[in-house]
Amino acid sequence: MHETMVARSLMAIITEQAAKNNAKPVAAKISCGTLNPVNDEALCFAFEAIAKDTPCEGVKLRVEHKPLRARCKNCDRNFDVELSRPECPSCGGDDFELQPDAPLILEEIEFQTEPRYEKS
Numbered sequence: 431m432h433e434t435m436v437a438r439s440l441m442a443i444i445t446e447q448a449a450k451n452n453a454k455p456v457a458a459k460i461s462c463g464t465l466n467p468v469n470d471e472a473l474c475f476a477f478e479a480i481a482k483d484t485p486c487e488g489v490k491l492r493v494e495h496k497p498l499r500a501r502c503k504n505c506d507r508n509f510d511v512e513l514s515r516p517e518c519p520s521c522g523g524d525d526f527e528l529q530p531d532a533p534l535i536l537e538e539i540e541f542q543t544e545p546r547y548e549k550s
């Protein structure tokens with residue numbers, strides 16, 4: 431379960447940052463590559479399950495899927511590879527060099543901005 435592992439490490443980072451900022455996290459943005467993508471739904475599901483009854487409960491995850499980039503050896507153009515049609519959009523050539531796939535990263539964490547009122 432790739433997504434469960436990802437969810438666990440995300441939660442560890444978010445929890446740490448929340449403690450550091452002394453704020454409640456409300457959302458997080460993640461980006462991942464094309465060759466080893468995370469499944470958005472599976473990740474949100476795994477995260478919700480793990481985050482229940484923790485400060486991360488209710489945090490909304492947003493996943494941005496980054497395209498795979500390549501450089502055409504024929505016309506030297508950089509382009510986004512379409513896996514269904516892997517060719518240079520400029521010259522139609524299929525001799526290109528793939529760039530490294532984007533890593534899975536936590537781009538940003540949003541915290542609640544309004545002041546917290548302690549329940550008495």
Ligand SMILES: [Zn+2]
Binds near residue numbers: 503505507520
């Ligand atoms: Zn080309």
